[in-house]
Amino acid sequence: MAKKLAVIGAGLMGSGIAQVSAQAGWDVMLRDVTDEALARGTDGIKTSYDKFVSKGKLAAADAEAALARITTTTDLDAVADADVVVEAVFEKIEVKREIFAALDKLAGEHAVLASNTSAIPITKIAAATERPERVVGTHFFSPVPMMALCELVRGHKTSDETLALAREFAESVGKTCVVVNRDVAGFVTTRLISALVVEAAKLHESGVASAEDIDTACRLGFGHAMGPLATADLTGVDILLHATENIYTESRDGKFAPPESMRRMVDAGDLGRKSGQGFYEH
Ligand SMILES: NC(=O)c1ccc[n+]([C@@H]2O[C@H](COP(=O)([O-])OP(=O)(O)OC[C@H]3O[C@@H](n4cnc5c(N)ncnc54)[C@H](O)[C@@H]3O)[C@@H](O)[C@H]2O)c1
Structure with missing residues (x-):
């Protein structure tokens, strides 16, 4: 049956x-x-x-x-x-x-x-x-x-x-x-993508590299199908910010502290593909 x-x-x-x-x-x-x-x-x-x-x-x-x-x-x-x-x-x-x-x-x-x-x-x-x-x-x-x-x-x-x-x-x-095996906030996958997006957003915020170059580095250097900032735009900058803040609140681990610029993007409604503007214009 x-x-x-x-x-x-x-x-x-x-x-x-x-x-x-x-x-x-x-x-x-x-x-x-x-x-x-x-x-x-x-x-x-x-x-x-x-x-x-x-x-x-x-x-x-x-x-x-x-x-x-x-x-x-x-x-x-x-x-x-x-x-x-x-x-x-x-x-x-x-x-x-x-x-x-x-x-x-x-x-x-x-x-x-x-x-x-x-x-x-x-x-x-x-x-x-x-x-x-x-x-x-x-x-x-x-x-x-x-x-x-x-x-x-x-x-x-x-x-x-x-x-x-x-x-x-x-x-x-x-x-x-x-x-x-251990019930940590964000599990394995959301923790990994959050850490990568936070670091990519910090590099972008501080002018170390453009969004395009950060994503190209991950695609061509590591073979990722999509760069972290393009991923954030696809998933929703607000969704990733929320997940990252939750992980930071639970873990108190500074690598999950999202940059303020990401908060301001969400405040301004730049949420990624769904709003037409995120790290990229869509
Ligand atoms: N969207 C993604 O990429 C993704 C990926 C992995 C996990 N998730 C998780 O999966 C879950 C669902 O996400 P989603 O994107 O499908 O959301 P969604 O907004 O597309 O769908 C949620 C559905 O739940 C229904 N709902 C709300 N309260 C209910 C209730 N009491 N009983 C029955 N149905 C109810 C809503 O009417 C809606 O149809 C979330 O926990 C999300 O974090 C989402």
Whole structure:
């Protein structure tokens, strides 16, 4: 019998996780707070499957079968028979803690409760439940169908069994896992990109090199697909600033202290591609 996955949040990440999971044979229940959000999520999934079909990377019949494995609901009670629940709602700790407190009451005893948070310590989310040993981080990357990584994050009380089940789930949907053994803010990936962006922004701020040259140095010198300042513009300067400030607050490590110029960019609305101006004009 197919395993059952519940995905909470039908935004960019939740719908991507639902998409790859249904394609891998999971029965997926996608939950959001409104029918409009659910329709946006499933429309995005359909469009993405269509693209894979038109490029010859997915058979039309397989896309149709995968879509048929996805059901939608606004009712959180529907998590009751899920083997794995992945939460992918806004990056707000209060919202996530509220959801996990509800999941604790509604999900089956055997369920793995996973969060797709990109930076919030899993232990803080798990503490909203009475089963922190069943809570784990499964950090997927955007766009989920294209990006091969899943960062598995062990909270302070996550059990070996939960971590192993989370790995089984992520590998079953085609991802390669790395394990974060200690629950530090920003995990491994967000810490690495934050440190690089902070240093790049400082070099830029102090006039050591232009944005173009800093990014070219990383692309041609290190083989990075994209330079750190172009990455900040793509992700959102505000998003990276927020992540970096969180890591700095938790770690008190000066290398994560963002330069003031990055704060002023955000104050002025220069957020990157989404606003038309960031480190580059778009
Ligand atoms: N966007 C990225 O590149 C990226 C990458 C890795 C991880 N993440 C993390 O994934 C999570 C989701 O990010 P996103 O970009 O998909 O956000 P998003 O804004 O696209 O989607 C969030 C969705 O959550 C829904 N939601 C809010 N409260 C809810 C609730 N109580 N129950 C059900 N649904 C609810 C919203 O309606 C929305 O559809 C965040 O924690 C984010 O940090 C994002």
